[in-house]
Amino acid sequence: MIRLVIVDDHPIVRGGLRDTFADAEDIIVVGEAGDGAEGVERAKGLAADVVLMDLRMPGMDGVAATAALRERVPDSRVLILTTFDSENDVLPAIEAGAIGYLLKDALPDELMRAVRAAARGESVLAPSVTQHLMGHVRRPGAGTLTDREKEVLQLVANGSSNREAATALFIGEASIKTHLQHIYDKLGVRDRASAVAEGYRRRLLT
Amino acid sequence: MIRLVIVDDHPIVRGGLRDTFADAEDIIVVGEAGDGAEGVERAKGLAADVVLMDLRMPGMDGVAATAALRERVPDSRVLILTTFDSENDVLPAIEAGAIGYLLKDALPDELMRAVRAAARGESVLAPSVTQHLMGHVRRPGAGTLTDREKEVLQLVANGSSNREAATALFIGEASIKTHLQHIYDKLGVRDRASAVAEGYRRRLLT
DNA sequence: CTGTAGATCCACCGAACGGTGGAGGCGCGA
């Protein structure tokens, strides 16, 4: 039996979730909380296996609560269930130690499978969330720009167009475009502006 | 005859400058001051043509004094004479309205030529100061992004297209383009990629 | 010696961007 705690500041949402899991024979909702701090207490006191956590809440938010839980109740798994899938929400949550990240448009069936997966220690991510992670998970071999690619990126950061970068490096414009495509792939971005941003974040640029 | 006022908190320096200009037949030191506020008063009361201004002073510093002078005595020219040539000193002084910027290692002869040039309304800059200005040709008011502009730049750094940034901020795409044009102007760049680079260099972005 | 990684180059296309020159509204301080 999976012991589940629901943390969400909306009573309506909590109600809906409780109903959803009422049908499941292997899942029991042992407690609820309306904010992060309360959620941590409940999860600890009730020995939760899985905590279903909203992100945006008054007081202690979901990320902080997740981090606190990971520290104080390491055996419980935190499954994020929220409306937002922007990078700014996803990444901190994962970093804080959430094992899964679902969106609130998930079907009840998906939700239950996700809770069971989380209880087994498996990771479940909503498809759109996976996208965000792709670019930030450093695949082996990826995330490392070649010297040439770094040169190109630096030139772009300094305001060079493809043509100008080509002239500066004594190569053709086509090669600059190819290098840039490789850079985009490796950094998980789609355009030169965010490539430059990633370059600074990863300290590849000065 | 050029009426000169010396503003410096060190009596020794003031003495040295007075001596220097004692030889000049077309320059007369009509007054001295030990801090910015006093300097503004003297320059105004004595109808100074040129004010030789130190930057680091107790009380009102050279930048503030320069700004005050430009406003209250528009006819007088402020010539900065200081030991420091870092960007953080140079740029604010120029923006405040100084017509020239010399370092204290200048020879007496250079100094006098500079005062005469300033009196004629010409700009005189120490060579190392010129360097700093090259990359930062900033008109007054430039160099500071508004909150909105910072938001836009951050979104662009995170990979947003103009359209996506517009959606995120609940405004039209045209407004994003306008904001970006202003950002380019202020940062002295021509495209989003180098704007992002400048944003990181100036610690406007995370 | 053969696979792999890196660097170079090509063509085509639609979409996005940058440049220019506006315009109106709002709030704040001189």
Add this chain to the structure above:
DNA sequence: TCGCGCCTCCACCGTTCGGTGGATCTACAG
């Protein structure tokens, strides 16, 4: 009250960029 800074929006246009799917060459390691 007037001006200024800021934010918002518009149209037009040429240029650049990004995406795709190739290709050749070199150097190096297995």
